[in-house]
Amino acid sequence: MTQDSFDTIIRNGTVAAASGMGVMDIGISNGKIAALAPSLAGKAPSQIDASDHYVLPGGVDTHCHIEQISGAGLMNADTFETATRSAVFGGTTCTVSFAAQHPGNRMRDVVADYAKLAEKGALIDYAFHMIVADISGENLRTDIPKLIADGHRSIKIFTTYDKVRQDDHAILDIMAVARNEGALVCIHAENDGLIRHMTDQLLAQGKTAPKYHAASHPREAEIEAIDRMCRFAQFTGARVMIFHVSTREGAQIIRKARANGVPIEAETCPHYLLQTVDILERENPARFMCSPPQRTADDQEALWEALADGTLQLITSDHAPYRMDETGKFANGADAPFNRIANGQPGLEVRLPLMFDAIVSRGRGSVQDFVHWTSTAPAEAFGLSKKGSIGVGFDADIAIWNPTATRTYGANDLHDNVGYNPYEGTTIMGFPVTTIAGGEVVMTDGRLIGSPGRGKRVAMAAQR
CATH class of the missing domain: 2.30.40.10 (Urease, subunit C, domain 1)
Structure with missing residues (x-):
C-alpha cells in the first residue's frame, strides 16, 4: 500500500x-x-x-422506531433525518428500524414506501425489520419470502396490542417461514390476556393515572410470553430474538432455553438497566412510560448478570419518540387514562453515552464489553456483516x-x-x-x- x-x-x-x-x-x-x-x-x-x-466501532442500534405509525395509528415524532441526526451525536452509525404493516396492507408495499422515507432522510446506514400484522393473501406466501431473499431478514411480531398482535397459530406459521427462508423472528413478548385483565381491573377502580401503567403490564405477562416463545422456537427450530427483556424470571427462562440448545437470543435496553418502576411517581410521568414497564433494582441486577454470562447479547435503545403534547403522548387528551397514552422514550442519542458510563466508567465491564453489547453483537445478530x-x-x-x-x-x-x-x-x-x-x-x-x-x-x- x-x-x-x-x-x-x-x-x-x-x-x-x-x-x-x-x-x-x-x-x-x-x-x-x-x-x-x-x-x-x-x-x-x-x-x-x-x-x-x-x-x-460506531454504535449499531437494532431497535429503533423511526417515522413509523404505531399500532394505535399515531405517527411518532422523528423522521429519518431527525432520528439519525440524533444518532450521530450519540456515536451511533447504523440503525435498524421498523417497516410497520397494518391489517389490510401488502408487506411488499409497506417496505417499498418505508424505503423511500429512509432514502430521503437518513444520515447514516440503515436496515429494516418487517413488522408483520397481516399474514393473509400473498403476504406470508409470497411477499415475506421475497423480501427476506432481498435482505430484509428480520421479522417483528407482537403477542399483544389490538391492531398488530398475532395469535399462536399465526406466530407458528411465521416462524416456520422464517426458519425455511433464513430470517430472524423478533418478538415483543407479553401475554395479552393478562394485560387486558389488569387494565380492566385498574380502570374499574378509577386508577387511571400514568403511574398505573406498570401495574397493567404485570411481570407475569412477560414471563409467560417469553416462556411460550422459547417453546415455539424449540418446536419450530426458528431463530428467535426476544426484545426488551425486563425481568429476572424472563432472563432465567432464556438462560435455561439456551442451555438446552434452543435458538434464542435476547436484548435489553438502558431504561431497564438504569430506571426502576418508581420513576412513574415523578412529575410528568408519561415521559417515562414504556412497555414492558420498568421493574425493580433486583431485576436490574439480574439483567446485568445475564449480559455478563451471555444470556442477553444486545443492548438497544428501543427509541420510541413521542412529544409531550397533543401530537404524541397526549393525542387522546391531557387527562387521558394510562392505557391511552403513547408508550416509549427517546433513546437513540443517549444509549451509548449512558452505557459507556455504566459499563466502562462505573466498572460494570470493560471497553470490549461495551463494544460487544452495543455494536458487535447487534451487527452479528442481524447479519450486518461489515458493521459493528x-x-x-x-x-x-x-x-x-x-x-x-x-x-x-x-x-x-x-x-x-x-x-x-x-x-x-x-x-x-x-x-x-x-x-x-x-x-x-x-x-x-x-x-x-x-x-x-x-x-x-x-x-x-x-x-x-
Whole structure:
C-alpha cells in the first residue's frame, strides 16, 4: 500500500479492534477500513489525532422506531433525518428500524414506501425489520419470502396490542417461514390476556393515572410470553430474538432455553438497566412510560448478570419518540387514562453515552464489553456483516470517545424531535466527540457535518 492511498488516517487512538485493543493508527479508503498498524507511514488528505481517546466501532442500534405509525395509528415524532441526526451525536452509525404493516396492507408495499422515507432522510446506514400484522393473501406466501431473499431478514411480531398482535397459530406459521427462508423472528413478548385483565381491573377502580401503567403490564405477562416463545422456537427450530427483556424470571427462562440448545437470543435496553418502576411517581410521568414497564433494582441486577454470562447479547435503545403534547403522548387528551397514552422514550442519542458510563466508567465491564453489547453483537445478530467492528475490510463506521469528558443531561438537549430528555439531571463520564460514517466525518465537537440522504440501506446476510 502506497503512502498516498488513504483518504483519512486516525492516529494514536486506543483502538478496540476485532483483533484486540491497543494504541494504533487506522487508514481509511473509499469508506472502508484499509489498514491497522501501530504506526502508518505517509500522509492523507484528512488526519485525525485521537491521542488519549478511545477509537471504537460506531454504535449499531437494532431497535429503533423511526417515522413509523404505531399500532394505535399515531405517527411518532422523528423522521429519518431527525432520528439519525440524533444518532450521530450519540456515536451511533447504523440503525435498524421498523417497516410497520397494518391489517389490510401488502408487506411488499409497506417496505417499498418505508424505503423511500429512509432514502430521503437518513444520515447514516440503515436496515429494516418487517413488522408483520397481516399474514393473509400473498403476504406470508409470497411477499415475506421475497423480501427476506432481498435482505430484509428480520421479522417483528407482537403477542399483544389490538391492531398488530398475532395469535399462536399465526406466530407458528411465521416462524416456520422464517426458519425455511433464513430470517430472524423478533418478538415483543407479553401475554395479552393478562394485560387486558389488569387494565380492566385498574380502570374499574378509577386508577387511571400514568403511574398505573406498570401495574397493567404485570411481570407475569412477560414471563409467560417469553416462556411460550422459547417453546415455539424449540418446536419450530426458528431463530428467535426476544426484545426488551425486563425481568429476572424472563432472563432465567432464556438462560435455561439456551442451555438446552434452543435458538434464542435476547436484548435489553438502558431504561431497564438504569430506571426502576418508581420513576412513574415523578412529575410528568408519561415521559417515562414504556412497555414492558420498568421493574425493580433486583431485576436490574439480574439483567446485568445475564449480559455478563451471555444470556442477553444486545443492548438497544428501543427509541420510541413521542412529544409531550397533543401530537404524541397526549393525542387522546391531557387527562387521558394510562392505557391511552403513547408508550416509549427517546433513546437513540443517549444509549451509548449512558452505557459507556455504566459499563466502562462505573466498572460494570470493560471497553470490549461495551463494544460487544452495543455494536458487535447487534451487527452479528442481524447479519450486518461489515458493521459493528474495527478491522480491515469493515465499513469505516467509527466513534472517537473522550473517556474523561463529563456531561449532565438537560431538560431538552437532544438532537431528535421529541422535546425532552428522560435522563435530565443524569451526569455521565465518557462521550463521543467525533462520529465517522462510511469514512466521512458526520459529527465532530458538537457540530453536525453529514447531510440527510447520505445513508444507504444495508442488506442483512442469511443467518441459518
